[in-house]
Amino acid sequence: MKISYNWLKQFVNLDWDAQKTGELLTDLGLEIEGITNFTSVPGGMKGVIVGHVLECEPHPNADRLQLTKVDLGNGQTVQIVCGAPNVAKGQKVPVATVGTTLYDEKGIPWEIKKGKIRGEESMGMICAEDELGLGKSHDGIMILDQALEPGTPCASIFEVENDIVFEIGLTPNRADAMSHWGVARDLRAGLLRQDISLELITPSTSNFHTDSRSLKIDVEVKDTERAPRYCGVTLSGLKVEASPAWLQNRLKAIGVSPINNIVDATNYVLHELGQPLHAFDAVKITKNKVEVKTLPAGTKFITLDGVERELHEEDLMICDAEKPMCIAGVFGGEHSGVTQSTTSIFLESAYFNPVSVRKTAKRHGLNTDASFRFERGIDPKICDYALRRAAILIQEVAGGEITSEVIDIYQNKIEDHQVFLNFENTTKLIGQEIPKETIKDILSSLEIKINNVTESGLGMTIPAYRNDVTREADVIEEILRVYGYNNIHFTEKLNASIAANLKVEDHLVQNKIGGLLTSLGFHEMLANSLTNPSYVALAENLKSEHNIMMLNPLSKELSAMRQSMLFGALEALSYNQNRKMPNVKLFEFGKTYHNFTGGREEHKHMSLLVSGNSVADSWASVQKTTTFFYLKGIVISILERLGISETVEKQSKNPVLTEGIALSKDKKILVEFGVLKKQVLKAFDVEAETLYADFNWDAILAEISSATFHVAPISKFPKVKRDFALLLDEGVSFSALQEAAFATEKQLLKDVNLFDVYIGKNLPEGKKSYALSFTLLDERKTLTDKQIDKIMKKLQNRFETDFGAQLR
Secondary structure: OEEEHHHHOOOOOOOOOHHHHHHHHHHOOOOEEEEEEEEOOHHHHOOEEEEEEEEEEEOOOOOOOEEEEEEOOOOOEEEEEEOOOOOOOOOEEEEEOOOOEEEOOOOOEEEOOOEEEOOEEEOOEEOOHHHHOOOOOOOOOOOEOOOOOOOOEHHHHOOOOEEEEEEEOOOOOOHHHOOHHHHHHHHHHHHHHOOOOOOOOOOOOOOOOOOOOOOOOEEEEOOOOOOOEEEEEEEEOOOOOOOOHHHHHHHHHOOOOOOOHHHHHHHHHHHHHOOOEEEEEHHHOHHHEEEEEEOOOOOEEEEOOOOEEEOOOOOEEEEOOOOEEEEOOOEEEOOOOOOOOOOOEEEEEEEOOHHHHHHHHHHHOOOOHHHHHHOOOOOHHHHHHHHHHHHHHHHHHHOOEEOOOOEEEEOOOOOOEEEEEEHHHHHHHHOOOOOHHHHHHHHHHOOOEEEEEOOOEEEEEEOOOOOOOOOHHHHHHHHHHHHOHHHOOOOOOOOOOOOOOOOOOHHHHHHHHHHHHHHOOOEEOOOOOEEOHHHHHHOOOOOHHHOEEOOOOOOHHHOEEOOOOHHHHHHHHHHHHOOOOOOEEEEEEEEEEEEEOOEEEEEEEEEEEEEOEOOOOOOOOOOOEOOHHHHHHHHHHHHHHOOOOOOEEEEOOOOOEEEEEEEEEOOEEEEEEEEEOHHHHHOOOOOOOEEEEEEEHHHHHHHHHHOOOOOOOOOOOOOEEEEEEEEEEOOOOHHHHHHHHHHHOOOOEEEEEEEEEEOOOOOOOOEEEEEEEEEEOOOOOOOOHHHHHHHHHHHHHHHHHHHOOEEO
16 A cells, blocks of 8 residues: 655654654554655656757758757756757747656656757757656647746746655555555554654545535435445536646555546545545436445446446445446446536445455455455545545535535444453553553554543443454554554563473474475475365265355355365366476375364365376486376385385275275275276366375374384395296285285285286186285294295195186
C-alpha cells in the first residue's frame, strides 16, 4: 500500500524527515518496505529555465527550421535551432539547457546535448508542453508570461510538486490502516509516546447542504445481511472533465491513474478515508430506483472491463428497477458508470459484508481497491461522513449541486466491542510491567474508550473499525506496539529447559529417507493439500462423503482436503510430461484428510511416483524403462534404511493399482506399490506406464519406534551360494517357494533370491522357469560339500513334492 507523505501531513502537521517518520511507522507495526520520491513532472524540470528569444531567422539549410538567439539570463546568450511553427522574436519560452534530462511519453529519459542541426550549432531546446511533461499538446512551443525574467527556473513557475511515498507492507489484520487517515491515526499515537502532541486534522463536512430535492433516487436494500448499511445522495449540473492538477498529483503519487474529476474524487476519498464509493450515472438508473439484492445464478453481467460474467446466486448486486448495474463492493458495470456526457450522478457509500465481498471477488477473479478494503472490513460508522466529504469534493472539482437528502439505510447496526483488560495478564504477556497511566494514555490515543477502571483492570469499548481487536490479548498487542517493542528490557538471566528426547523424530527420519531418494535421482515435491473433490471417483476405496470441504474455497478445483497423495503427484507428472520431461521420479511427505463417521482424521504418508526411464539419457548407459522390480528395489531399500525387515508380502487390494504388492508387519500395512491403472492415468492425460508407492508413514514411525535392534558380529566363516533352475506351473509364486525353502532348512539357509524368470517357447504350455539362488551359512564352521548337497537335496524334494517342480 502506498502512502503520500504530503497527503499524510494534511492529517498530522509533522515536520519530520521521511526516514524518521518511516522508522516510527515501522515500530508501530506499519512496516515501511521502501521510500521513493515522486515529482508531478518527470525529472522535476531540473535544468529547464525561462529564455528570451532575441532573434529568430529562417535556417539557411532547412525550410521548416528556425535559427534563434536566446537570452538565458546572467548575460548568457545561446543559439538554438527550433522547428516549432509558432516561435518568434520577443517571446519568453521554456528552454531545456545542455545536460538537461527530459522524458518521453513512455517515461524513457533522454539528454539534451550540444550538437549541429543541418550544419548550424544548437545549444539546447525550446520546449512544447508535452516535452516537459505538462500536457499532451505538441502543436508548438509554450509561450510564457512576458513579465518573467530570463534564467528563472521553470519548476517555480509551474509549481512542480515533489512528494515522498511510503510503501507499507500492510498485514491483513490492519484493516484500520488502509487509508491516509488510518495511518495518520497510528502516527499520532506514536508521536504522543514521544511527547509530541499534534492534532489529528480531519476533512470538514460542515459545508454540506442540500441545494434542492429535484432528483430523488429510491433505495431498497433487500439483503441487509450482505449490505448492513447503504447510503446515497444525488448531484446534478456536473461537468465531467479532467481533474485539477493537485488532485491528479495526489493520485499519481500513490500509483492511481486519473480518469476524470468525478471518478478521481471518489478514488481520492477512498485513499483518504478508506471508504470505497461508487458513482452511477443517474440518467441510466431506470425508474429512479436502486435495489440492493442477489440475482439468480447464471445471470449475465458485463463489467467495466468489457468482460461478460456469469453471476452466482450469492453475488450481491446493485440494480435499478430492471437490470444489474454493479457487483457490490467489487466492480462497476459497463453501462452505468460516469462518462463525458454525464451531468447527474447517484453517489453510493456502503458497508458490505467482508466475507460476501471476498467470495464474490475470488469467484470472478477480481481484485480492486474497493474489494481490497471491503473484504478486510472497513469502518461502518463513516459511510455517511465519507459520502458527504465526497459530495463536497465533487462540487469543488465538477460544479453542480446536491439534489437530494442523504439516504442512510442502517437496519443491522454493527456495534463496538466490549473488552476487559487485566493488568496482571498484561504484565505476564508483555514480560514487563507498564505503568497503568501509560496504558490508559496509549488506549486513549488509539480511540479506545475506557469505561471503568478498577485495581485489577480496565473495561473498554473498542471502535468497530478495529475488527482485529476483539480479545484481551489483542488489546495487549496494541499496547505493546505503541509502547514500543524496543522499550521492553531483556533479562541477563538465560532460562532453558531440557526437552524429552524422543526415540524417533519424524523430521530426522524424513531427512534420512529424503537423502536416500535424492541420491537415487528422485526429486522432492510439495503438492497443495487442497484438491479437486471429484478425484475421489477415480478410486473405489475413496468416498465423496469422506471429503472435508472448504467453506470459502478459492475455486472448485481447490475446494476439498485431499484423501490421497496420488492425485497431486499425477498433476505434477502431467505438468512435466507436457513440457518434454518424460523421465520423472518424485517423492513427497504429507498428510491426507478424512471425514469419517467417527470424526475427522489426518494420516501421514510418503508417496513415490516413477515414470519413463530409470536413468538419465547418456552415451555411457543403455536406456531402461522403469519397471515394477525397479520400484520394488527402491521400496525395499527404504525399508532396509529404516531397519525394517522380515515383512510379509501380499497382493495389494488398492483399486488404483493394476499390479501391486502390499508389505506389512505385525498385520499393519507399511507400503503398497505397483503399476497404476490406465483409466486413472487417462484422467490426467498421462499415457506412459507409471508406478506408484504409498507408504503409511504413521505405521512406519510406530514400527521403528518400537523396534529392537540386535548387533551381531560378521561371521568369520564363508557363505555358500547354490542355484536351482526349476520348471513350475505358472500359478506358483516366488513367495510360496521362499516360504517352503525356509520351512525346510531353518538353521543354515539365510537367503533365497529369484534372479531369472522365463516364459515362452521351448517350455510346455502353462509352465514357467524360475532361477533361484540360495545362500547358506554356518556361524560355527565352514560348510562341507556333503552338508551342502544334503540341504539342496532336501529343498529339491520339497519343491517336487509341494509344487510339482522339475529341475532343468
